[in-house]
Amino acid sequence: MSNPITPQQRIAAVYMRGGTSKGVFFRLDDLPAAAQVPGPARDALLMRVIGSPDPYGKQTDGMGGATSSTSKCVIISKASVPDHDVDYLYGQVSIDTAFVDWSGNCGNLSSAVGPFAISQGLIDPARLPKDGITTIRIWQKNIGKTILAHVPMRDGQVQELGDFELDGVTFPAAEIALEFLDPAEDAGEGGGGAMFPTGSLLETLDVPGIGTFNVTMINSGIPTVFLNAEALGLKGTELQADINNDPALLARFETIRAYAALRMGLIQSLDEAKTRQHTPKIAFVAPPQNYQASSGKHIAATDVDVLVRALSMGKLHHAMMATCAVAIATAASVPGTLVNLAAGGGPRDAVRFGHPSGTLRVGAKAEQRDGQWTVTKAIMSRSARILMEGWVRVPG
Structure with missing residues (x-):
């Protein structure tokens, strides 16, 4: 029946x-x-x-x-x-x-x-x-x-x-x-409250079977882990097809993301990363250089302060998640982070970064209070x- x-x-x-x-x-x-x-x-x-x-x-x-x-x-x-x-x-x-x-x-x-x-x-x-x-x-x-x-x-x-x-x-x-x-305060469920959840601006992350990486892990906008493009064998100018058509590379990214989530206290075991795909984000940075955006638009090195590519739900994003843009701007404003160093170092209250679809400017001013970094607001236009x-x- x-x-x-x-x-x-x-x-x-x-x-x-x-x-x-x-x-x-x-x-x-x-x-x-x-x-x-x-x-x-x-x-x-x-x-x-x-x-x-x-x-x-x-x-x-x-x-x-x-x-x-x-x-x-x-x-x-x-x-x-x-x-x-x-x-x-x-x-x-x-x-x-x-x-x-x-x-x-x-x-x-x-x-x-x-x-x-x-x-x-x-x-x-x-x-x-x-x-x-x-x-x-x-x-x-x-x-x-x-x-x-x-x-x-x-x-x-x-x-x-x-x-x-x-x-x-x-x-x-x-x-x-x-x-x-x-x-930057508790940026996500289980974010831990601190802008830098491990207390370090720059640290080493060991990922068994893949390698050891310098990383910056931050809670601002959305929990994010930043790596250097060069450490991954990348340039920072990649477009979606360069990353998303490489299953082995995507698997490496996901494994690194899972170990970062564990270090950030967002998960208690690596298996939990499978059902927490939205956070943390994983991104890689590089100093400015010329590249062609996905639309064919030419982006000159002089147009940007830093190059950033970020993955969302296991794939390279076609542009940039706005919450991740907040993380980028915040990290760029703190001297000594990977993002700040790739952007040339020193203090700043705004950053223009290059992403696969073009460029984006975001303002954020970080300051230290009682030895802890914080940011009062981030500003962007959509x-x-x-x-x-x-x-x-x-x-x-």
Whole structure:
């Protein structure tokens, strides 16, 4: 006897681009009751929305785009903490395995949270200007941090179109400035609280069977481990195909990342790294040199302070994760880290780095307090746009 066919659930949703990422945005109240609280029901729903797990790695039967940048879900609700406008919860959905990683933030999609909140009526219309800039105060629930999104308004609506160009995004849009406040304190679930979780700016990491590496491990924006490109046999000018088409190299990166996670105190055993793919990030740096970005654009050594490539969910990112950009800017501002040394050394309060799609400038000012390094905020510009709005259909 065949099983009865249950109708699909119809759930209100908005598909948005934020920075160089895309995701499916939900209001918490619009989710089915079982998915309004953390747990297996929520994870199962979001995986089915995105089309995971997919052993083909394509997410054809869902909203995902088969990359780490496009396999994302966001849940927005009224703020649960004082002096904030909304809560922002982010889920990184694995493509080929059955889990959702809630251990960190997506800095790129942070730029879409303010516009979503305004368009969905979560912000009091009385405080929104007809024209100008409005500041949306966001509580990032994954990491317990405040993000300020400065959203442009025109004729009482979010201004989405403009002439701001962001490398990694083909079309220009309106600029949204983001401020990540106190990004170095407990930057991620189990982040440990310290900006440098082991107490060292530069240290040696032994990875059995692979080698010994000089590394900088930092909690800022998102937990990240930095290595020198040269130590990996790389140049720092690589594009996605150079890394992602080399399974042996990707396996090396994942092993190094797992040992770094263990050293940073993010996991208690190496096996835990398999279900904590979103954090920490692993990145490699090199001094400035000429290269050709993935769009064909020529990037001159004089255009950047340092070259950085970062992996997300086991693959080289096509541009740069915004949370990792915060880590880059923070590390660059602290004399003696690998990022700072690759950028020429010395103090700085901003860095322009080269990534596979072009360049990005991020500001961050670090200082020492009672012998501990900290950073009060990091600042960068992104853009966001609603791509589609309506309902997603999910098999019952």
